[in-house]
Amino acid sequence: MEQQNHSKQLLLQLNQQRAKGYLCDVIIVVENALFRAHKNVLAASSVYFKSLVPHDNLINLDTEMVSPSIFRQVLDFIYTGRLSSSDFVSDHSISSLLIAASYLQLTELAALCRRKLKHNGQTPSSSNKMTPSSSTSPTPNGHTPGPLCLSSTPLHNHQHHNNHSGSKKGSQRPGQEGRLREDLSEKVFISGSRCASLSPSGEGRSNGLGLDLSKRSPSESTATEEVSPSSLLQSSSPHSSSLSPTPTPPTTSSAKPEPPKTSTDLQPRAPRKRPRGDKVTPELEDGEVDGEENGLDQSEGRRRNGNTNYIYRQPQPGFEPGVGDNLYVCIPCGKGFPSSEQLNAHVDTHTHDQLYLKDEEEEEEEEEEECGGYLKDKDPDTCPDDSASKGVKPDAEEPGHLCTVCSKSCKDATSLRQHEKSHWLNRPFPCNICGKLFTQRGTMTRHMRSHLGLKPFACEECGMRFTRQYRLAEHMRVHSGEKPYECQLCGGKFTQQRNLLSHMRMHTSPS
DNA sequence: CTGGGGACGGGGCCC
DNA sequence: AGGGCCCCGTCCCCA
16 A cells, blocks of 8 residues: 655655755755755755765855855755756756755766756757656666766765864864855845845845745844854864865865764753743744854844934844744844745835835945944943043043044054944844844844854864853863862952952952 | 752954 | 953852
């Protein structure tokens, strides 16, 4: 007995789930687009993906090998076994598909493309659909590189990739760190409100099931620079990710030790069950796509930006940008939609004035011209009225670079300008994922790391990974037993300065 | 239950 | 832009 169309129905369900982001447990980054998918499906379709998905929830593909539009077709093929005729508008498109298929070791798709190319050399295709079974000369193991097959095969790549940075064995090589940076150098954005559906160009356009991240709302476009993963990875340590050293390898956000472990599993002590549990994205719990700390702090994220131009509203309850059923996210209002069409319709309901109190360019100009002009609303947390408490000595240096607010002396105009920004209530750097606003670009990009699950700094002892090198150095004292911070009152020693400070408060606080 | 300690994440800020 | 440091907060364990 056999259920008719069982496999077909199963695949149909999976594809529908993919469209909704349901149970998707892996994100594939292709240039400026994100695609969510199911690890099992990818692993069943591609040797390459099979080697990667057990260890990585975020996979970055080499854009020299595959573009977002091509990968959309690839993903469609994986989930349907078909390529629409629109995917074969030219031999060039087929060639691009073949390159991608070879790169991703999608043998059936590669064979299909080769046959199609060969076929086009004789008679133009007029079929609407192409399936592997429709081919005239099936080659189930069509792994032999075709004319466009590339020397840099994914198999070669992932072998390096899977060597965890913390692993002392393996084939970690010089230059891997640099490779990591290159691989993630493609721009990555989480969808802005208009990006998913309004881009006029094909490449930048939302590609169906992927999130095009390149286009953002007008306010974002000037309030922030494009966030490049390379910038998020610039600080890779020598013992960080040992990603592929090959010239064009795909990479992932994090190279985890084998077997794959969560950070909590790697805790030298009893693992914390669910740190920041309230921030875990429910839909990601299975796959932990973003890592445990990568939940979206919506309460902080959707707040109005001080005195300026960028408004974030509280998102719909239960909605997490970019996950769950609402794949398409309107960043300005936080609403999610299951389709680009619905998002498109929604975006049109926003008027420019609703979203932005004033134009971004004006805001930028005002940043330049009115430094120090919005000091009445200065943030008490950042206001260096506390300069004394922080040991800042006003007028200590050159009198020519004094802060007009706190009289802090800066060594040069650049430092003064940066310092004066700390007085601004304005936070011109919003996170493209959660909308949280930051005063400095570097802080925002560091924050983005947590969303992307990028932890370049790995402990060689336990494999635990960190987003900051400083944290790793701090953590290493756990293994070394070094306790450099000593309480001058009771002689207690601590591995972390902050714990010493906490301890000191115990001494000083009235009891 | 509570307080102290260990460990860690995030943001601000300066260099 | 990135590194380093500080501070705040949190979670967990344990006495």
